[in-house]
Amino acid sequence: MTSLPDPWPAPRATGPVDAVVTLPGSKSLTNRALVLAAIADGPSVVRRALRSRDTSLMAAALTALGSAVDTSGEDWTVTPAPFVGDATVDVGLAGTVMRFVPPIAGLSRGTISFDGDAHMRSRPVGEVLTALGELGVRVEGTSLPFTVHGTGSVRGGTVVVDASASSQFISALLLAGARYEQGVDVRHEGKPVPSLPHLDMTVAVLRHHGVEVDDSDANRWTVAPGTVRAADHVIEPDLSNAAPFLGLAAATGGTVTVRDWPRETTQAGDALREILTLMGCEVALTDAGLRVTGPTELQGVDLDLHDVGELTPAVAALCALARTPSHLRGVGHIRHHETDRLAALATELGGLGADVTERPDGLDLRPAPLTGGVFHTYADHRMAHAGVIVGAAVDGVLVEDVATTAKTFPDFPGFWSGLF
Structure with a gap:
């Protein structure tokens, strides 16, 4: 991968994005x-x-x-x-x-x-x-x-x-x-x-x-002693890594299809279907994959994300772009992920003009005009996802250490830029 400027200028969409995406494995x-x-x-x-x-x-x-x-x-x-x-x-x-x-x-x-x-x-x-x-x-x-x-x-x-x-x-x-x-x-x-x-x-x-x-x-979970049998696996696409791409459709009023979306899965990212529907998107699971079309204006949401906390950064970024207030709760545990994600999101979204209040177990976000600026990632790939989502809808967003996305998505910056 070629070296990237730091901070990295997040691509700004000039209109609705229309793309079909194949994701790396989970x-x-x-x-x-x-x-x-x-x-x-x-x-x-x-x-x-x-x-x-x-x-x-x-x-x-x-x-x-x-x-x-x-x-x-x-x-x-x-x-x-x-x-x-x-x-x-x-x-x-x-x-x-x-x-x-x-x-x-x-x-x-x-x-x-x-x-x-x-x-x-x-x-x-x-x-x-x-x-x-x-x-x-x-x-x-x-x-x-x-x-x-x-x-x-x-x-x-x-x-x-x-x-x-x-x-x-x-x-x-x-x-x-x-x-x-x-x-x-x-x-x-x-x-x-x-x-x-x-x-x-x-x-x-x-x-x-x-x-x-x-x-x-x-x-309570019990595992009986015994042999672990050799078995092959076919790895599903990483559905949590779909969050910025489907968020791109939501933020720009465009359409993004993620190929090979499983009809049955244990992955937390499958919750994106319901979350984006609540925010006003059209969501359809087809033979081609999961297709999301964004609305003219995003709706705020009141969500308990306890079971799908890893989606919080991307969802919070979309809530900062919504025309009505949002309340994200149940995610106090994400303070112990790659960084304190609640504090980081409140600081970085707030630094771009978002009206955000940090709660012990979540965030409250109210509509406010956003501006450009540096969005710090704290060596956290999910924070980088939040930054590029906002950058797609707001001029002048610069994402610090975007290369941290290599944690789960090789050459994410190049792949992302190719969608614009």
């Missing part, structure tokens, strides 16, 4: 598939794998532990092997790597050291590490950097966690649980678990590998 599905393939009973293929920084970090982590991960083609082959020897894992800015790899590192025979980008040192992982200690894994540290001392097996059993900050705390334990001697019985105590669709995704991927999972009780 990061969430790719990384779950890679983890399970690495502890399966034979080789697995992850077809149409997302090639991005987060997934490359996961592949590198699993390779460091001992698996062979061939990422040379569009379809990635994972050949599991015993985890033997010491290793160092770079989690970068990937929450899935920081949280999903330690539970399988407990199965290794070696000392596994974890560290990552400076921004990651404030992201919570202590619940996972404390739970591992209770399940029989020796762990040094409760935040990055930390070390897992593997003995080749993990006792497992029952553990209580507070997953109100991230559903990944539960997913991390479930993904490794079948390989533990007693399996795992994970019970949540605390405020409601956010992003439940991601837990549904974890359960579905486990079952695809033949793992017995019981999620019939509220706030």
Whole structure:
């Protein structure tokens, strides 16, 4: 990719945008598939794998532990092997790597050291590490950097966690649980678990590998001990990454079709269909994909985004362009994502003229004229998505560090610019 100016001038639409988009694969599905393939009973293929920084970090982590991960083609082959020897894992800015790899590192025979980008040192992982200690894994540290001392097996059993900050705390334990001697019985105590669709995704991927999972009780998930069967995956498009593209249709009164939108999915991004309809868009799921046509004027919304918090930045950007007030709530947990997304959105949208009030668990936005200026991203790809959406409708928006979008979408700036 060619070097980009920083801050990057976000393309301004001169009229309704009309585009058909093919998205890269889902990061969430790719990384779950890679983890399970690495502890399966034979080789697995992850077809149409997302090639991005987060997934490359996961592949590198699993390779460091001992698996062979061939990422040379569009379809990635994972050949599991015993985890033997010491290793160092770079989690970068990937929450899935920081949280999903330690539970399988407990199965290794070696000392596994974890560290990552400076921004990651404030992201919570202590619940996972404390739970591992209770399940029989020796762990040094409760935040990055930390070390897992593997003995080749993990006792497992029952553990209580507070997953109100991230559903990944539960997913991390479930993904490794079948390989533990007693399996795992994970019970949540605390405020409601956010992003439940991601837990549904974890359960579905486990079952695809033949793992017995019981999620019939509220706030309790059990994984029976047993074999993780080798299984191939075909990765769906990343529907959360569709947010800026469908937002482009909404912001410009244009039409954007995202190809290969699944008719059934566990991805949180599927909620965009309902959200954009509420904002006045015409939304149709066709054989060609999901087609969204934006209205003449966007309508504000009153939404609880607790289960789909990752969509908040893109939705907030559209609310800042709407002609009526909006109230976004239920997303206090996104303060612990790549950055404090609520504070960042209030600051950056406000800096462009938006009338926005930050609440403990959300944002209130009222109609106001927006102007150009620098939109900071805080090394957060979703913040960059919010910036380019506003930039499509407002002159002179400059997005700082737009390259952070490589976390889940390689060459996003070039792809985005090609739509105008």
